[in-house]
Amino acid sequence: MQPRKVPFIITTIIFAVLLIIMALSSRPGLFHGEDTAIQKEAALKKYGFYLEPDNEQAGIHFRHESPQLDPKIKNIEHLIASMGASVSVTDFNQDGWDDIYFTNSRTGSQNALYRNLHNGKFENVAGQMGVADLNKKGTGVCMGAVWGDYDNDGYPDLLVYKWGKPLLFHNEGGKKLVDVTAGSGLPAWVNANCAVWFDFNRDGRLDLFIGSYYNEAFNLQDLNTTKIMPESFRYANNGSRNYLLENMGNGKFKDVTAEYGLTSTKWTLAAGTVDLNGDGYPDLFVANDYGVNQLFMNDSGKRFVEVGSQSGIGNIPKSGMCVAFGDIDDSGLIGIYNTTITEKGILIQDNNYWQPIQEAVKSPYPKFVNLAQLAGIENAGWSWGAQFGDLNNDGYQDLYVANGFISGKSRRSYWYDYAKVTSGNKEIIGDAKNWPDMKGKSLSGYEMDKIWLNNGDGTFQDVSRKVCPPATYDGRAVAMADLWNNGALDVIVANQNNIPIIYKNIIQNHNNWIELDLRGTISNADAVGAKVLVEWDGKKQMQVVTDGIGFSSENSHRLHFGLDKSNQIDRIIIYWPSGKITTLTNPQINQLHVIKEPG
Amino acid sequence: MLSKNQDKKSNYFQYVPPAFITILLLIGQLSFGMLDSYGNLVASVVTSMIAELLLSRFILGVWRKNLASAYITGISVGILIRAPMIWPYIITALLAIMSKYVLRYKGRHIWNPSNFGVSWMLFMAPLDVAGLSIQWGSNFLGLAVIWILGLLIVYRAKRLFVTLTYVVSYIFFAYLRSLIVGDTFLAEVSPLTGPMYQLFIFFMITDPVTSVSTRKGRISVAFLVAAVECVLRLDSFIYAPFYALFLVGPVAKFMDLRKNTSVPRVALP
Numbered sequence: 001m002q003p004r005k006v007p008f009i010i011t012t013i014i015f016a017v018l019l020i021i022m023a024l025s026s027r028p029g030l031f032h033g034e035d036t037a038i039q040k041e042a043a044l045k046k047y048g049f050y051l052e053p054d055n056e057q058a059g060i061h062f063r064h065e066s067p068q069l070d071p072k073i074k075n076i077e078h079l080i081a082s083m084g085a086s087v088s089v090t091d092f093n094q095d096g097w098d099d100i101y102f103t104n105s106r107t108g109s110q111n112a113l114y115r116n117l118h119n120g121k122f123e124n125v126a127g128q129m130g131v132a133d134l135n136k137k138g139t140g141v142c143m144g145a146v147w148g149d150y151d152n153d154g155y156p157d158l159l160v161y162k163w164g165k166p167l168l169f170h171n172e173g174g175k176k177l178v179d180v181t182a183g184s185g186l187p188a189w190v191n192a193n194c195a196v197w198f199d200f201n202r203d204g205r206l207d208l209f210i211g212s213y214y215n216e217a218f219n220l221q222d223l224n225t226t227k228i229m230p231e232s233f234r235y236a237n238n239g240s241r242n243y244l245l246e247n248m249g250n251g252k253f254k255d256v257t258a259e260y261g262l263t264s265t266k267w268t269l270a271a272g273t274v275d276l277n278g279d280g281y282p283d284l285f286v287a288n289d290y291g292v293n294q295l296f297m298n299d300s301g302k303r304f305v306e307v308g309s310q311s312g313i314g315n316i317p318k319s320g321m322c323v324a325f326g327d328i329d330d331s332g333l334i335g336i337y338n339t340t341i342t343e344k345g346i347l348i349q350d351n352n353y354w355q356p357i358q359e360a361v362k363s364p365y366p367k368f369v370n371l372a373q374l375a376g377i378e379n380a381g382w383s384w385g386a387q388f389g390d391l392n393n394d395g396y397q398d399l400y401v402a403n404g405f406i407s408g409k410s411r412r413s414y415w416y417d418y419a420k421v422t423s424g425n426k427e428i429i430g431d432a433k434n435w436p437d438m439k440g441k442s443l444s445g446y447e448m449d450k451i452w453l454n455n456g457d458g459t460f461q462d463v464s465r466k467v468c469p470p471a472t473y474d475g476r477a478v479a480m481a482d483l484w485n486n487g488a489l490d491v492i493v494a495n496q497n498n499i500p501i502i503y504k505n506i507i508q509n510h511n512n513w514i515e516l517d518l519r520g521t522i523s524n525a526d527a528v529g530a531k532v533l534v535e536w537d538g539k540k541q542m543q544v545v546t547d548g549i550g551f552s553s554e555n556s557h558r559l560h561f562g563l564d565k566s567n568q569i570d571r572i573i574i575y576w577p578s579g580k581i582t583t584l585t586n587p588q589i590n591q592l593h594v595i596k597e598p599g
Numbered sequence: 600m601l602s603k604n605q606d607k608k609s610n611y612f613q614y615v616p617p618a619f620i621t622i623l624l625l626i627g628q629l630s631f632g633m634l635d636s637y638g639n640l641v642a643s644v645v646t647s648m649i650a651e652l653l654l655s656r657f658i659l660g661v662w663r664k665n666l667a668s669a670y671i672t673g674i675s676v677g678i679l680i681r682a683p684m685i686w687p688y689i690i691t692a693l694l695a696i697m698s699k700y701v702l703r704y705k706g707r708h709i710w711n712p713s714n715f716g717v718s719w720m721l722f723m724a725p726l727d728v729a730g731l732s733i734q735w736g737s738n739f740l741g742l743a744v745i746w747i748l749g750l751l752i753v754y755r756a757k758r759l760f761v762t763l764t765y766v767v768s769y770i771f772f773a774y775l776r777s778l779i780v781g782d783t784f785l786a787e788v789s790p791l792t793g794p795m796y797q798l799f800i801f802f803m804i805t806d807p808v809t810s811v812s813t814r815k816g817r818i819s820v821a822f823l824v825a826a827v828e829c830v831l832r833l834d835s836f837i838y839a840p841f842y843a844l845f846l847v848g849p850v851a852k853f854m855d856l857r858k859n860t861s862v863p864r865v866a867l868p
Contacts, residue, residue: 002706003658003659003700003703004657004658004659004660007657007658008658008700008701011654011657011658011697011700011701012701014697015694015697015698015701018690018693018694018697019694019719019723022690022694022719022720022723022724023723023724025723025724025726025727026723026724026725026726026727316635316636343729344725344726345721345725345726345728345729345837346725346729346730346837347681347729348681348682348683348727348728348729349683350683373683373684378683413835415835415837416832416835416836416837417782417786417835419837420782420786420787420789420790420837421786421789423789423790423792423793423795424785424786424788424789424790424791424792424793425742425789425792425793428785428786428788428789428792429789433783434783434785434786434789435786436780436782436783436786437781437782
């Protein structure tokens with residue numbers, strides 16, 4: 001049977017057009033725009049703010065060094081030793097100015113605690129405070145740190161988690177951090193990449209969740225096997241157990257992980273806690289590499305129930321790297337941002353923004369819908385830490401995402417080798433000796449961090465190359481804080497095997513703002529878990545107090561709200577973890593309010 | 600017109616492969632949930648079948664009754680590509696089916712449809728489409744079942760020699776590559792144990808419609824595909840098998856058709 005001439009020609013034309021469109025679809029500047037960088041003055045004029053690297057002026061000279069691992073896994077040492085750059089913001093001496101703590105990861109390297117000198121400069125006091133030399137041989141290497149006032153004495157204490165023995169330091173009135181690990185009940189060895197403080201049973205004491213990555217049986221610096229890698233790229237369950245540690249109130253912690261149902265052995269990289277269903281108890285979102293994320297709903301402080309699949313957030317296995325909370329459309333609903341990996345033509349996972357479905361918010365097990373694509377915040381690269389914050393004080397939360405995995409030889413990529421071995425059976429992928437030698441190759445290296453500006457309509461625009469100088473470090477942890485106490489959210493990015501960047505936020509749009517620092521009395525002293533709803537000018541934005549959020553990071557304890565040009569706030573409602581509710585009407589704007597929980 | 604024997608074979612291929620690919624899909628989905636979304640799969644299958652139906656009517660003037668091959672194309676596309684949005688599944692399926700009606704020689708299409716659609720999208724639209732290569736599980740039982748079933752079916756279909764030629768050639772070239780690049784032999788063999796290859800060796804490379812006419816020719820083509828793939832792999836092409844078949848298959852088919860003027864024309868693509 002011969003084809004009919006005219007229909008054949010029409011079909012051929014359509015076919016050719018489709019082929020051409022598809023061929024052009026991935027070319028830069030067409031369907032996927034490529035922005036050009038603009039200068040500071042232009043950025044200030046157009047966007048109202050500019051992020052200026054300020055390391056030199058601030059006196060921050062820290063440099064992260066990656067860990068050295070057992071020679072048996074030398075072929076992929078760069079791949080494995082690719083974490084450990086972390087940043088945690090706290091006001092450790094309670095002088096009203098936020099300080100910064102960075103972890104280092106090479107044996108013998110020093111961590112840094114930068115005390116804010118109130119004049120734009122910082123001083124490294126880690127040594128005198130007793131938290132510098134934490135990478136001693138045989139004790140493992142630091143991966144991150146979280147500050148939390150576990151004994152409610154008004155001063156934040158410090159947990160340092162490692163690929164090794166975690167360490168707990170008690171803050172002695174902001175003058176010294178004393179190692180109280182011995183006898184505290186912390187596990188002897190964890191290959192941990194995240195930890196968060198939260199009060200899961202609402203007894204007024206901060207408990208601890210530690211998320212682990214490599215199996216706790218391995219000391220990565222002294223291995224007796226090379227079978228340490230994930231059994232699958234998407235369905236790995238041979239990671240490490242996690243830890244839920246209940247604060248017993250006397251400086252001791254009890255392992256209640258199994259009792260509370262957190263028994264999985266996935267490859268956990270990040271965690272975040274917030275009450276998602278309004279029952280007052282903080283729920284737990286766990287981001288896992290090589291598999292699905294998990295959502296553990298808190299059943300009245302008695303157990304956790306994993307509802308990842310039924311809630312919608314745990315169905316598609318990706319590489320979950322980070323958890324950040326935001327309210328991107330001023331709906332008063334906390335959404336969950338979860339970074340993943342996207343590499344052109346090879347792996348398109350896309351980041352997630354899980355927005356709770358309004359009707360299901362009050363149900364025991366809420367459901368979520370992924371709005372990342374609609375919002376335009378799905379494709380960042382090989383993403384790590386992320387944080388929401390209103391960078392231009394226009395009343396909508398913007399988003400900063402750290403990107404880039406390994407920047408080695410710029411013209412040689414490890415992606416082919418990576419794909420080759422990870423497509424195989426678990427007996428192959430699970431053994432590090434089968435992984436091709438990296439030979440200094442890059443793997444999603446030289447990526448720029450993403451900065452997405454909220455358009456105010458639920459969508460974002462990419463201003464990465466426009467509001468700060470271009471930089472292609474291997475970004476890991478991101479934290480936001482008003483370091484200069486001037487009503488602008490500054491951004492601190494910890495980069496792997498490199499210097500961090502302290503971005504001083506210069507705002508020239510005269511937008512208004514308000515900051516809140518909550519102090520619990522019945523609730524835990526840090527008020528972790530408190531939710532704050534600010535209502536103004538027909539808008540309402542919800543934020544939550546956390547001690548640890550993002551990837552290997554902790555934001556300032558204060559909550560920052562931009563107000564645009566509004567010069568009045570209708571009211572602020574504070575939902576304390578204890579169940580108490582505080583309502584403030586017409587608070588003074590453009591200042592920090594320290595608010596104590598009513599007794 | 601097809602002979603009785605050919606007609607029998609043709610019928611065989613109409614119903615067994617769809618059943619097998621459905622089993623493969625079910626095993627993959629039930630054992631480790633290989634699909635990101637049922638919606639994407641449905642989109643590619645429905646697009647394939649509707650496109651087949653409409654193009655057959657539009658271009659050839661007949662309503663095509665058997666949509667088995669369109670079904671296979673749709674499922675292959677749904678499994679083999681990964682995209683966060685639904686449109687790449689629709690477009691890939693559409694391109695695959697359209698290629699059957701447009702890219703023809705002597706009344707026969709010369710590209711395996713899903714190979715054409717998938718290869719084009721992977722190569723040309725990398726910002727929107729990725730492949731399956733590193734995204735499936737490593738469940739050994741599921742893998743074994745699929746291999747046993749697959750081998751049985753290609754044996755019954757008298758295409759076992761094609762599969763075996765390719766597999767043996769692949770292993771030979773994997774060894775060769777391991778000597779050249781210095782990676783372990785297991786690392787080079789690794790992709791063969793992944794799901795992308797199960798679809799490739801049981802469906803694409805054995806596709807009866809786009810295969811050459813002689814047994815010797817088919818063996819040569821399978822070997823050549825593995826050889827070209829090896830060259831592409833040395834240049835770090837992740838989707839080397841698809842591209843190799845994309846390059847070798849049509850040339851071989853074209854030469855075969857050109858040489859074999861007696862090859863019967865088939866009424867439908």
